[in-house]
Each structure stands twice: as C-alpha cells, then as structure tokens.
Amino acid sequence: MSQPGMTIIVKNTTRIIAGFIALFGVYIALTGHLSPGGGFAGGVILAAAAVLVVLAFGSGFAGRIVNEPKCHIWDGTGAMGFLVVALCGYITGGFFVNFIPIGTAHHLLSGGMIPLANLAILLKVGAGLAGAFVALSAFKYGRPRSIRRVGREL
Amino acid sequence: MEQLVPLLVALPLGAAFLIVMIAHAGPLKRLTTPLAVLAVLVNLLIAGRLLWAGALHVYVGGWGQGQTLGIELVCDGLSKLMLIVINFVALASIIFATQYMRRFTKVWLFDALFLLMTGAMSAVVLAGDMFNLFVFLxxxxxxxxxxxxxxxxxxxxxxxxxxxxxxxxxxxxxxxxVTILYSLTGHLNMAKISEALRTIGPDSPGVLLGGAAIIAGLALKAAMVPFHAWLPDAHPSAPAPISAMLSGVLIKASGVYALARVVFGVLGVSPYYANILIAMGLLSMVLGMFLAIGQWDFKRLLAYSSISQVGYVVLALGVAAEAMSRAAPDRTVAALCLFGGLFHLFNHATFKSLLFLASGSIEQQAHTRLLKEMGGLSRRMPVTSFCCRIGALSISGVPPFNGFFSKLIIIIALVLSGHNVLAAVGIGVAVGTLLMYIKVQRYVLEGEPSDAVAAAREAPAGMCIALVLLTIVCICAGLALVPLRDLLFTPAGEALLGALP
Known part of the structure; x- marks a missing residue:
C-alpha cells in the first residue's frame, strides 16, 4: 500500500466527478454572456477539477495530466487568444471593437465577441490557477513526514 | 495614427504570451530572446513615430468621448516622453540581458516577465482613467x-x-x-474627475482623504523617503537588467509619473499637495544621499542614489505645483520647474540604468558587489569602465554631461520661484552625489587590481553595445538640450500645466 495520493474512495470519486466539474466550468464560461458566471468563474471551476486530480492522485501520477509545461502552454494560449480577439477589432474599427454580428439576445450564439473572450479567459484562468497549484505542490520540502502523508494514513 | 496607440500595450503583452507558448516547443525556444528584443524595438519605433502626432485620445472598444464608461488611452506630451524613456531603457536592458542572462535557467520566463513589465508600464503612462492606471500599476x-x-x-x-x-x-x-474619488464624483476618467472636483472644492475632507491615500500609495511606489524601505533591498537583488529597469523606469512610471499626473491632472494643484511633494522630495534627496555615501555594496549604493535623484524630480514637481497654486500663478517658473524635473527624470533613467548595467558586467567578471574587493577595473574592462565613468560623471552633475544641465535647470528654477534654501540644499546634495561617485570610481575603476578581479575580462559584445547605447545618450542629451526641450519636454510640461484651469 505505497501508492501516492489519497485512499481509493477519494480516487474513485475523483475519477467520476472530475470530468463533470471540468465540463461545468466550460459550461459556465460558454454561457457567460447569458447567465451569471463567465470566463473567470468557469476557469476557476476548471482549475478546481485539476486541483482535485492532483490532490487525489498525488502530483507524481497526476503530472501526466496536469503538469507545468502544459499549464504554461494553455495559459499563454488563453492570454494570446484574448489579445487576438481584441486585435481582431481592428477589422471593424479599433482595439476591442466588436467584429462579430451581435445575434439575438438570450441565444447561445449572441453577444458578438464576448463568448470568444470568455473562452480565452477560461483557458487563461484555468491553466493559470492549475499551474499555480502545480507549482505549490512541487514544493514539499521542509515539512515533517507525518504531515506530508496525512491523506494516506486516514 | 490613433490606431497605433493600443499597439504599444498589445505588442509587448502579445510577445510575452507568445514566448510562454513557444517556450516548451523544442527548437522554437531559441527564438524567445530575439522575439523579446524585436518586440521592444518595434515598440520604441512606434513610440518615436507618435512623437510627431498631436495629443491623441483613444477610446478603446468604441466608447465615445461623451460617455462615462469605457477605457480612454491618452497619448499627450508627457505620455510620449515616458514612452520613449521606458522603451529606450527597456531596449538597452533587453540587449544587455541577451548575454547577461545566459547563466540563468528559464530565460524565457525572464523574457516574458520583462515584456509584461514593459507593456504594463507603457499602459500606465497611457491610462486616461484612474482604474486602468491602478490595474496596470x-x-x-x-x-x-x-x-x-x-x-x-x-x-x-x-x-x-x-x-x-x-x-x-x-x-x-x-x-x-481611487474608490473615494469615485464615490465623490461618480467618474473614473481623470479629466472628468478633475472637472467634478472643481465643483466639490479641493478642500473638502473627502477629497483630501482620497488625495492623501493616492499620494501615499504612489509615494510608496516611487520609494520616496519615508516610504523607501523596500527599494534598497529589491533593486540590488534583481538581475542587473531588471535593476536597471526598476531603478531606471519603474519607480518613475509607476511612482513619479503617476504622482505628477494625479496631482496636476486629477486633484488639481493646491498648497497641501505641493508642500507634501516638496517635503518628500527634499527628504528623499538628503537622506538618500547620506545613506548612499555610507554603502560599500555597489548596487546598494546605486539604489540609495536612485532615491536621492528621484527626490530632485519630485522636488521640482512640488515647486511647480506650488508656483501654480499661488494666488497669482506663475506659469513661467512652473514650466521651467517641470522642464528641469522631467529632464532630470529622463537623464536619471539613462545614467542610472547605465550604472546598473555596468555594475552587472562588473559583478559578473569580479564575482563580487563589494567596492572594497574590486579595484583596477579600468585596465581590465576598458569599455565597461569608460561607460561606467561617463555614467558616474553624468549623475554627479559634471558638465557637459546631461545630469549637469538638468540639475542646473532645477536649481535655477528653485531660485526663480523664491526657494533659495531649497536651491542651496539642491547644490549640497549635488556635491554629496559627486563624493559618492568619486568613491565608486576610486574603488571600482582605479587602484591596484585585487585578487578577486585578477581574472576579469571585458564583458561580451552584446553587453557592451547596451552600455555604449546609453552612454551616447548621456553625452548627447546634454549637448542636444534645446532640440530635446522643443521635441519632448515642453509638450510634456504643457500636458501637465494644460490640465489646470
């Protein structure tokens, strides 16, 4: 019984719900222009799924799914995507000017460029927060062993 | 032309994000440093191009002038001066960093953070509303x-x-x-807050509280005495190109510039703010000088000297505000004060970043920052030593270098505005600065080489190019005083004075 991470109960629960949590985060971001929420809230929820995986399985195993290079790449992509959305405004007049038809209110495809901006923020915040957590989980020096293993002893 | 203004912010940020994206992509990661240099260079060219445009007001996202909402970018004379300073020092620092940072790991992270800082500072000086200013600070x-x-x-x-x-x-x-001012006026746009404050009156307690909070915060960013405690630790600890950026431009863009913009453009000059600026400037000048003279750590000495030199700029701003807040505003003297102050800001950005970069070269070769362990470097590192010497002479106010002219103008303006005691203190601090840099030259450049520097060689070409670039500006800015004044400093001063009623 030397597997890293928490007990099998926690692992199995995480296996089932982590995907749903991530999906809920994407949903919150996708409907950000229609209901409360948005890119930031969705990104936080997405990152919570990653945090859950790292906590349950230990940073060593979870590193295959959530690791530093991946977080950097998606973080940069999200930020770049937001900037590209802003720069595309130059097509119709200027920085951050809407360049997509606004559509009908309360429909999913509406709000002009706001959904795109929300998706970019989802990536940025999700990867950024997950990356911050991965960075924190990499530092476990200087703590007594008993505290480090507390999750497994239970 | 207006469409270029947001690019000044977007370009460095975009390059920073791109660097993070390609940092893990095999062969592409060699491109991160050239990409950073290119981004800063293009930014400098855009900033230079904007010099010949008038004052530009850009409403981001299509919000118009009449609306309360929306982000406004203002590119007036003062913003243009700061953009040139920021991007020029950034260019010199990033060129220096291409060679200097080789001994560090994760250089791409350095490049990305560097560009993020440069872009954010460009946005700070372009911000036309208080909240945007805060965010980019x-x-x-x-x-x-x-x-x-x-x-x-x-x-x-x-x-x-x-x-x-x-x-x-x-x-x-x-x-x-910012919150207090917003609650009082209902605006975040600087021009609109200023208009609304005129009807409320500058003496109402709420306005004074808001003004005091903003000035205290910005004085902390500018490391004015008594808010200076972080600077002598933070600036020497960073890698040399970052020390140059922090001391050269960050404390100016996020401290001095923002102070000037808020006092002149938002709160409106009043004797309260003018006296606070004068007092902080005076304290910083004198205490910064005394603290610097006692240092034996090269970079720490430079950091304390930054406090002292920025004190000159803030003192000049304060006296300009005082001249404008009199019953009969003296616009000529205020304009001269602002010219001196802003010219000193420009000069300090060049020679302090030059000195910090030179200290980085020297530290890399001598493996020490302690003055007593160095010596005789003028023979071992001729180019670095020459540049370091020019920087030291400029900052000490030796003619014909640029520091002499800016200090002279500030002192003349102080005398003309009737502050003879302040002028005398200014001269005294200039003499103290000369002493402190004679000490630097004596221990670093002259004397017999110690064991530590026995193996010192000249720094690599990339580092020397950056030093020479800044040295040329130090030599030429003093000689090209009049064209520079017409091109940069008069419009910058007008931008501040024009915001007053």
Missing part, C-alpha cells in the same frame, strides 16, 4: 516582484517578499484613494 508591480526573486537565492526571495508586501500596501492605498 499592479501588472507592472507583480511582474517586478517575480523578477526581483528571479535568482531564487534566499536573499533575493527575502527582498522580493518585502517588496511584495510593501508594494501591495501601496496598491491598496491607491485603490482606496
């Missing part, structure tokens, strides 16, 4: 906290932590002040 500050800690040694982490805590306290004060 924070972006620049957070990038700089990470950069101060870049070496990850315990001393650097400690300095960064101190900087982080004090910087956050400063930001909290600024946010508090």
């Amino acid at each position: 924070e972006v620049a500050a957070i990038a700089s906290y990470a950069l101060v800690a870049f070496g990850c040694e315990s001393e650097e982490l400690e300095a960064a932590f101190k900087y982080l805590i004090l910087g956050t306290v400063g930001s909290a004060f600024i946010l508090l002040g």
Whole structure:
C-alpha cells in the first residue's frame, strides 16, 4: 500500500466527478454572456477539477495530466487568444471593437465577441490557477513526514 | 495614427504570451530572446513615430468621448516622453540581458516577465482613467516582484517578499484613494474627475482623504523617503537588467509619473499637495544621499542614489505645483520647474540604468558587489569602465554631461520661484552625489587590481553595445538640450500645466 495520493474512495470519486466539474466550468464560461458566471468563474471551476486530480492522485501520477509545461502552454494560449480577439477589432474599427454580428439576445450564439473572450479567459484562468497549484505542490520540502502523508494514513 | 496607440500595450503583452507558448516547443525556444528584443524595438519605433502626432485620445472598444464608461488611452506630451524613456531603457536592458542572462535557467520566463513589465508600464503612462492606471500599476508591480526573486537565492526571495508586501500596501492605498474619488464624483476618467472636483472644492475632507491615500500609495511606489524601505533591498537583488529597469523606469512610471499626473491632472494643484511633494522630495534627496555615501555594496549604493535623484524630480514637481497654486500663478517658473524635473527624470533613467548595467558586467567578471574587493577595473574592462565613468560623471552633475544641465535647470528654477534654501540644499546634495561617485570610481575603476578581479575580462559584445547605447545618450542629451526641450519636454510640461484651469 505505497501508492501516492489519497485512499481509493477519494480516487474513485475523483475519477467520476472530475470530468463533470471540468465540463461545468466550460459550461459556465460558454454561457457567460447569458447567465451569471463567465470566463473567470468557469476557469476557476476548471482549475478546481485539476486541483482535485492532483490532490487525489498525488502530483507524481497526476503530472501526466496536469503538469507545468502544459499549464504554461494553455495559459499563454488563453492570454494570446484574448489579445487576438481584441486585435481582431481592428477589422471593424479599433482595439476591442466588436467584429462579430451581435445575434439575438438570450441565444447561445449572441453577444458578438464576448463568448470568444470568455473562452480565452477560461483557458487563461484555468491553466493559470492549475499551474499555480502545480507549482505549490512541487514544493514539499521542509515539512515533517507525518504531515506530508496525512491523506494516506486516514 | 490613433490606431497605433493600443499597439504599444498589445505588442509587448502579445510577445510575452507568445514566448510562454513557444517556450516548451523544442527548437522554437531559441527564438524567445530575439522575439523579446524585436518586440521592444518595434515598440520604441512606434513610440518615436507618435512623437510627431498631436495629443491623441483613444477610446478603446468604441466608447465615445461623451460617455462615462469605457477605457480612454491618452497619448499627450508627457505620455510620449515616458514612452520613449521606458522603451529606450527597456531596449538597452533587453540587449544587455541577451548575454547577461545566459547563466540563468528559464530565460524565457525572464523574457516574458520583462515584456509584461514593459507593456504594463507603457499602459500606465497611457491610462486616461484612474482604474486602468491602478490595474496596470499592479501588472507592472507583480511582474517586478517575480523578477526581483528571479535568482531564487534566499536573499533575493527575502527582498522580493518585502517588496511584495510593501508594494501591495501601496496598491491598496491607491485603490482606496481611487474608490473615494469615485464615490465623490461618480467618474473614473481623470479629466472628468478633475472637472467634478472643481465643483466639490479641493478642500473638502473627502477629497483630501482620497488625495492623501493616492499620494501615499504612489509615494510608496516611487520609494520616496519615508516610504523607501523596500527599494534598497529589491533593486540590488534583481538581475542587473531588471535593476536597471526598476531603478531606471519603474519607480518613475509607476511612482513619479503617476504622482505628477494625479496631482496636476486629477486633484488639481493646491498648497497641501505641493508642500507634501516638496517635503518628500527634499527628504528623499538628503537622506538618500547620506545613506548612499555610507554603502560599500555597489548596487546598494546605486539604489540609495536612485532615491536621492528621484527626490530632485519630485522636488521640482512640488515647486511647480506650488508656483501654480499661488494666488497669482506663475506659469513661467512652473514650466521651467517641470522642464528641469522631467529632464532630470529622463537623464536619471539613462545614467542610472547605465550604472546598473555596468555594475552587472562588473559583478559578473569580479564575482563580487563589494567596492572594497574590486579595484583596477579600468585596465581590465576598458569599455565597461569608460561607460561606467561617463555614467558616474553624468549623475554627479559634471558638465557637459546631461545630469549637469538638468540639475542646473532645477536649481535655477528653485531660485526663480523664491526657494533659495531649497536651491542651496539642491547644490549640497549635488556635491554629496559627486563624493559618492568619486568613491565608486576610486574603488571600482582605479587602484591596484585585487585578487578577486585578477581574472576579469571585458564583458561580451552584446553587453557592451547596451552600455555604449546609453552612454551616447548621456553625452548627447546634454549637448542636444534645446532640440530635446522643443521635441519632448515642453509638450510634456504643457500636458501637465494644460490640465489646470
């Protein structure tokens, strides 16, 4: 019984719900222009799924799914995507000017460029927060062993 | 032309994000440093192109002039001066960093944070509303906290932590002040706050509280005495190109520039603010000089000297505000004060970044920052030593270098405005500065080489190019005083004075 991470109960629960949590985060971001929420809230929820995986399985195993290079790449992509959305405004007049038809209110495809901006923020915040957590989980020096293993002893 | 203005912010940020994206992509990761140099160079060219345009007001996202909402970018004379200073020093620093940073790991992270800081500072000087100013102050500050800690040694982490805590306290004060002004006026746009404050009256307690909070926060960012405690730790701990950026431009863009903009453009000059600026400037000049003279750590000495020199700029701003707040405003003297202050800001950016970069070259060769362990470097590192000497002469105010002219103008303006005692103190501090840099030259450049520097060789070409670039500006800015005044400083002063009624 030397597997890293928490007990099998926690692992199995995480296996089932982590995907749903991530999906809920994407949903919150996708409907950000229609209901409360948005890119930031969705990104936080997405990152919570990653945090859950790292906590349950230990940073060593979870590193295959959530690791530093991946977080950097998606973080940069999200930020770049937001900037590209802003720069595309130059097509119709200027920085951050809407360049997509606004559509009908309360429909999913509406709000002009706001959904795109929300998706970019989802990536940025999700990867950024997950990356911050991965960075924190990499530092476990200087703590007594008993505290480090507390999750497994239970 | 207006469409170029947002690019000044978008370009460095975009390059920073791109660097993070390609950093893990095999062969592409060699491109990160050239990409950073290119981004800063293009930014400098755009800033230079904008010099010949009039004052530009850009409403981001299609919000118009009449509307209360929306982000406004203002590119007037003062913003243009600051853009040139920021991007020029950034260019010199990033060219220096291409060689200097080779001994560090994760250079791409350095490049990305550097560009983030440069872009955020460009946005700070372009911001036309208080909240945007606050946001980009924070972006620049957070990038700089990470950069101060870049070496990850315990001393650097400690300095960064101190900087982080004090910087956050400063930001909290600024946010508090912005909130108070917003609650009083219902506006965040600087011009509109200023208009609304004129009807409320500058003496009402709410306005004074808001003004005090903002000035305290910004003074902390500018490291004015008595808010200076973080600077002598943070600036020397960072890698040399970052020390040059922090001392050369960050404390000016996020401290002095913002102070000038808020006092002249938002709160409106009043004797309260003018006296606070004068008092802080005077204290910083004198205490910074005395603290610097006693230092034996090269970079720490330079950091204390930054406090002292920025004191000159703030003193000149304060006296300009005082001249404008009299019953009969003296616009000529105020304009001369602002010219001297802004010229000194420009000069200090060039020679202090030059000195910090030179200290980086010397530290890399001599493996020490202690003055007593160096010596005789003028023979071992001729180019670096020459540049270091020019920088030291400029900052000490020796004619015909640029520091002499800016200090002279400030002192003349002080005399003309009737502050003879302040002028005398200014001369005294200039003499003290000369002493402190004679000490630097005596211990670093002259004398017999010690054991530590026996193996010192000239720095690599890339580092020398950056030093020479800044040296040329130090020599030429003093000689090209009149064209520079017409091109840069008069419009910048007018931008501040024009905002007053």
